[in-house]
Amino acid sequence: MSKANRWLDSTRQNGMALGLANTYSMIQRLNLDFSSTKIIHVAGSNGKGSACSLMAASLTMSGISNLLFTSPHVSRIEERFRVDCKPISNELFQSMLEKIYKSATGEVGQESIQLTFFETTFLIAILCAIESKVEFIIIETGLGGRLDATRCIPAHACLLTSISCEHTDILGETLEQIASEKAAIARPNKPIVIRDMENESFKKAVIQQCENAGNESIGEIKSPATPHFVIIPDNYSIKDEAEILVQELFKILEIPCTNISQAKNRLRWPARMQIIETESNILLLDAAHNPSGLLRVIPELKENIERLTPLIDGKKNWTLIYGTSPQQNLTEMLDYVSRLCSPNPPNKICLTRPLGGRYPGVDTSILAQYKWPIDDVKEFENAEMVFEYLSKFEASDNGLIVSLGSLYLQGNILNYLGLDSDEELSILPKQS
CATH class of the missing domain: 3.90.190.20 (Mur ligase, C-terminal domain)
Known part of the structure; x- marks a missing residue:
């Protein structure tokens, strides 16, 4: 096992650390440029993986290159990073890991930055996307939204799937608090498609976040995001919900994909039904x-x-x-x-x-x-x-x-x- 791999394993001991400072510092240190790709950021309690994978499948079937970042992995770590729906090669993974390792540990003459396992894999995903020159990056939030490492990068649009009471010790004890944490992925002056729960207190919490979109600690200037609420019938499956939400998002972004239904039927999301x-x-x-x-x-x-x-x-x-x-x-x-x-x-x-x-x-x-x-x-x-x-x-x-x-x-x-x-x-x- 290489030094970089041993270091990656050691980051698991850092547990989970909600906060943007370390990831944002690494993005600055690596001088990452997002100008040549479009980013879609997805959060929610249930269905976010299905929505992310459906977007990736539809883009791939349309010949539009993309990288999909999801977590955790089912079988092996390369699954967290899929280019055009397939896990990246171990060679590409090792190459990107080596860059993160050298930068984070100070091997290139800088102070070390302590990263968690998730933060490290997220940074690997971004490097893979830039290295692969993809047109789209689809990012699944790890936990919550406001303080998740994935919040550190810009996004052209966001998507919020269904919300439930989970991780209440971290995200808050009420549905409104949890919805607010997750809706904080909303970017200034950008659209966010939201699965409408037909609950006024939920909607109020989400709208309030959208009106105050932007995180100044990562260089954003506060300005309202544009919410698009989508009602999903209660009897719809998670796949059906994903199809409706993705159709709305692609329409807003004017993405020329007319194959979302076909992509849903072809989609094979490992370990999901x-x-x-x-x-x-x-x-x-x-x-x-x-x-x-x-x-x-x-x-x-x-x-x-x-x-x-x-x-x-x-x-x-x-x-x-x-x-x-x-x-x-x-x-x-x-x-x-x-x-x-x-x-x-x-x-x-x-x-x-x-x-x-x-x-x-x-x-x-x-x-x-x-x-x-x-x-x-x-x-x-x-x-x-x-x-x-x-x-x-x-x-x-x-x-x-x-x-x-x-x-x-x-x-x-x-x-x-x-x-x-x-x-x-x-x-x-x-x-x-």
Whole structure:
């Protein structure tokens, strides 16, 4: 492992540090120039990854070069940086990491700047975009908006997806406070498309941020942003919501993409309602990571379970794998998982811990205390052990295998199955 890679690993110890000073100092030090590219910045509680990936897919299908920055990664770090929908090469990643490492640690004769892991990956994304000479950069916010590292760069337009009560210890205890934090991505004199929650206090908080757009600490001059509220029907899926929001944003920016619906149908967002066919079973992976996100996808999950589960002796067998990162309200999350299991419960429930996340996964002994709808509930240390256990049964007994919870758990499964090549991790698969 190189010195730069060891340093990158060490930045994980810096935890999460909300604030713009260090990232902005690095942008100044690296003398980054954004004049030749257009930037779209996206925030929200649920659906921001879907909106970002749909934009990237639509631009790519239209022959418009782009870099997509998202987090966390499912399988390997290069996924955080996709040029024209494919993860960047390890060579490009290493080259950009080396530049950040030398600049941040003072190897080029300057004072060192302490960066977090996320701040470092964000800076790598910007260097990759400039190196690749892309026309568009699509940036997904890490956490919140006002103090997220991604706020340090200019943007031609912003997008705010659905908002829910999450990270209340950091972003505020009310929906209005959280909405205000996220709406602070609004840039002076630029449009921001907003998923309208039809809640007057929410709208007031967002409008107030738009009227006071601009952060003087990073050289911006305060001036109002232009909000565009878009009403999304309650029964729309996250993908449908993304399509409507992206259409509105592209129309405002006059981006000549007429293929958004086609892009939505082609889009394969790893670990998000991903269907995988193996020699023995069909797997359905989804990484809805909080209660509101899981609630949104339950109808689609139920529809897929009904459609993909084989009928054997009058019964539809399916297996549930579940593992999660720490939750603000674990009981609420598990209640929604249980709701998914009604009225057709799985015949097996396998509880495990996701590996590789920022925080250790919730211990299976805690998950096992929940009143699950069936008796056959077993605990496993990791995803590999789950599949070793399932291999002892007939494929028909396992039925459809549904894995829910942490994005890292779905990444563990993709790695175990060997589905981690550039092509497998592309969000725009080749057409057959």
